Amino acid sequence: LVRRCRDRQALEEGRRVHEQIRKNGFEGETFLGNLLVEMYAKCGSWEDARQAFEKIEHKNAFSFGTNQPVLGTAIVTMYGKSGNLVEASQVFDRLSSRNIITWNTLMGAYAQYGHPDEVLRLQKRMELEGVKQNRVTYLSLLDACSELESLTDGQALHARITATGYVGDAVLDSAVVNMYTKCKSLERARRVFDRMQLKTEVTWTTLISAYAQQGQDLENAREVFDRMTTRTVVTWNTLLTAYGQHGHSEEAIRLYQRMEPDGVEPDEITYVTIVGACGDMQSLAEGRPVHDRIVRAGLENGALVSTALVSMYGKCGSLDEARKIFDGSDLSNLVSWNAMIVAYAQNGEGKQGLELYELMNLGGVEPNGVTYTGVLFACAHAGLLDEAWKQFVSLKTDRGIEWEDEHFSCMTDMLGRLGRLEEAEEFLKRFPQAGGVPWLSLLNSCQMHGDLERGKRVSQEAMKRNPETSSSYVMLSNIYA
Structure with a gap:
């Protein structure tokens, strides 16, 4: 009966037969257990196969598929799909005969569970054992090179793929383009892309996204976008987001x-x-028609969209409209609270921002680091230094949130606005984890108050923490000017 279910891939019938075997007390019997594992594997029900395998009391060579590549592959797959990679590897090592499917199965399991280094190690083992790699192998290896951002391995693999005759394979070519973009080798990615006869939407979008992430390559991203004959909303969003x-x-x-x-x-x-x-752009003229279209599309109540609208109206100085949208949104959504608090602070209504923060606490919404950036920003714009100190300490001691550069910057900016430059400098010295941005904020205050000597020291600290930026040089030259 089990064999019949296996051959017909009749999963439900097989489960009923399995239940009868269990009721009759034969579930742990080696021969029947092996057949059940084989049946479930043939039906693609890997969890059932794993459970049946675990029930076998005395596993033999057949149980592990030692001399049966098909069954052995099934057991490797069974363990691999459930994330039991150690067991999958142990079964793999016990097999006296492995086919390319077995190798690819273990590779796929390592890739699925985030072990690209193991994928590449397995490739080297394949080469030592003289196993010929195929298209599926190459796809797993390209993904591994992409994850590791290993250009050296990726180039060698690309050369091997070309040498073995896989030229013009759209899926492999797309994977090669993706690998080069992940390794930040856009020229190589573009050369492969331009040679492709069949380009999928994924390939087009991958290249556009890669150019977009570079920032300075937006013209190339647009050029690729304009060459597309068919574009989905995903492609449009990729370029829009980049802009x-x-x-x-x-x-x-x-x-x-x-x-x-x-x-x-x-x-x-x-x-x-x-x-x-x-x-x-602080453009209500552009923003309101977009808002109207969102309402017509029925998307105004989505958490992401409503938060974006609150932020937009806040940046445009239209606090009444921002608050109206906020009040109609999901008030359990922390991001909406953060957006509204920041909107009040940006528009000089720090006290209202702090009142909203108190309402948030009363409503049981737990703040995060972004919330406290907004709160400190609100304190700065309301001139509430004592409250700012209280909140700065509270975020770490009461909430267990780590201080970040944004929090240090808010405090140094506030002290700088008040002309308390020495206090701001001493404050930053107490926190060696503070990066270059808070020191640049203090340097800006030194420029504003014409404090040349302090500006020199602060500029050195900013450059030490962020040597790539030219901002500290510009600000320091402005102080001298």
Whole structure:
């Protein structure tokens, strides 16, 4: 009966037979247990296979598939899919005969559970044992090189793929492009991309995203985008997000305005990106039509969209509209509270921001580091130094949140505004973990108050922590000027 279920891949019938075996007390019997494992493996039910395997009281060579590559592969798969990689590897090592599927199965398990280094080690073992790699092997290896950002291994692998005749394989070519982009070798990625005869949307989007992440390559990203004959909303969002993240808000809005004529319906990610761009431009003229369209699309109550709208109206100085959206949003969503607190602080309404923070606490919403940045920002704009000190201490001692540069910057900025430069400098000296940004904030205050000697010291500290930035040089030269 078990064999019949195996051959017909009749999973439900097989489970009923298994239940009868269990009721009759034969579940742990070696021969029947092996058959059950084989049946479940053939049906692709790996959890059932694992449980049946574990029930076998006296496992033999057949149980481990020692002389049976197909069964052995099934057991490796069974353990691999459940994340039991040590057991999968042990079974693999016990096999006297392995086929390429067995090797690929263990590779796939290592890749799935985040062990790309083991994937590459397994490849070296394949080569030593003279096992010929195939397309599936190469895909696992390319993913591993991508995860490790190992350009050297990736280039060697690409050369091997080309030498073995896998030229023009769209899936492999896409994986090679992805590998080169992850390794930040965009010229190589582009050469492979340009030679591809069949480009999938994933490949186009991968290259656009890679250019976009570089920031300075947005023109290339746009050039690739414009060459596409068919674009989905994912592709549009990739370029829109890139424009938004790199401060090209006007380009983002112009691109968004092309979507409808192009027959592409914006989604939630689109609207979050464009609302953010409108906020960065402080343009209600652009933002309100987008808001109207969001309402027509029925997306205004989504947590991401409503928070973006609160932030936009806050940046545009329209606090009443921001508060109206906030009050209609999900008040268990911390991000919305943070956005509204920051909106009040940005517009000089620090006390209202602090009142909102108290309401948040009363409502049982737990603050995070971003909340405290907003609270300290609100204190700074309200001139509440004592309250700022209280909140700065509270975030670590009461909430267990680690201090970050944003918190140090808020405090140094506030002390600097009040002309208490010595106190600000001593404050930063007490926190060696503070990065270059808080010191730049203090340097800005030195510039504002014309404190040349302190500015020299502070500039050195800022450059020590962030040697790549030129901001400290510029500010210091401004002090001398």
